[in-house]
Amino acid sequence: MPKGRTMLSTTTRSRSTALAALAAGAFASAALAAPAAARTVLFSGHVDAVAARIDGGRLISTLKDSTGGRTVWRDPSTVTIRVVSKARTTVPAGLGVVGRKGSPVWLIPQVQRSGVIWAGWNTEAVGSAQVRGAIRWTVSRVSGPGKLVVFQSGSFGEADVLFNSGARLPQGISIPLGTHAHGNWAFTKPGTYTVAYRLSARSVSGTPLGDSSTLTFSVG
Template sequence: MRRSLPSALLVVVALLTPAAASAQPTDQTIAPDQRIAADEAVLSRGHVDIGPRYADGAWKLMVHDDTGDPAVWRDLDRTAFQVPDKALLTVPDNPAYAFIGKPGARVHVLPQVQNPDVTWVGWNTQDPQVMETVDRGVTLTLTGVEGPGELFVYLQAGNFGAADVLWNSTKPERQDIWVDTNTHTHANWVFTAPGVYLVQVEAHAKLVDGKEVRNTTTLRFAVGDAVDPEAALAATPRTSANAAPPAAASEKDVAADDRGSGPPLGVVALIAAVVVLGVLVVVVLVRGRAAKRQGTSG
């Protein structure tokens, strides 16, 4: 069921009715031969979903654009999501949502419940070939956010429970969302300051044949009326979207880093032991010769 969000209310506020807060889109069917659009696009209103699909046989994270007729898939590197000032809402005076910012702060929100004045951004795993080849589900991972403020993506249940925060750009670690195949979900996207945001997301899955597939790309958001979406399309992430994530340093690696670029501690200890042994030998020899000289003179 699709319902509009009153512009004066922030979707995170518990004043929303349970039915509205839990509203999700109805099931959709994606044709296996759905076209991939080649042009650049700025999406500012209507229903769109981020999701994996096979493009020319290759696993790729794309956006399913349902704003036109017929719907198409789009390359995320050639797509910008425009977030107008019509999306501005006020952070409520509610401790449950203190993670967003101070009460009274103005933030841009693409809500979980459809607002016809802004883009309704969700995700799906409903590409027919994805459903046929993926074993159980897909992991969507936030790997980095570049922007003037923070990004929060969370679900709001209809029972007035706490927000289920899925992605939080204040945290440095990779953040996973598990998505079963044939799933279609929408969430709240909150941006705390206007400007261009580059959001790097990875889609990873294990296939039924035992192979694994992985692709990372950049979601581009132009937040605020004063921000030109072309700036989001032209922006280059500081780190490559397809760069492998840095491996976690082991205790052994950390210890080596702390020692700097000098020789390992074991080598240093061995050298020190040899030096001490050499000194002792010299001392013994010197004392022996001294004693021999004294015996001869006597």
């Protein structure tokens, strides 16, 4: 009888262990299947994709979303900027840095266009009492199916190229304080692009400040 009780106890323990393992597996599967936090998708209206703020003495890289009629400051890494099919056009003559004349390009324009996102950059929230000199915007990596070229159109039609992912990175520009500007963002192929960048500056006391983030664009 003691032997029988021992065998029954062992069997019970085995079943309990199996059930616990099954439950753990089910819990792990449920955890893996849980959806990721929803991203904010912006597809039309005004947004400053790269915007600087000072918070607690730290330089913060943010995204200033004005698409809904009021300003919302967002973490760029939680946002997808949607470049809709309406943004598709062709490369004009004289813009070889983007592509051959007549080749397709998806363009966020420097001048606002109805139904297409209008993306700029902004340092208006940072003052000379917080930062000494300009803020440096450096693009360190661009991944995607094609090339990204950010440029501004000059008074005589010439292109002032700010960033060109077809050339060696990193590339950077200095943005004076109080700036709110827009440019052309040209994507040569449809698909998803990620742009890793950093904002850097010096505090009025000379302390280096900086913050890195990533922009995501869904094109086409």
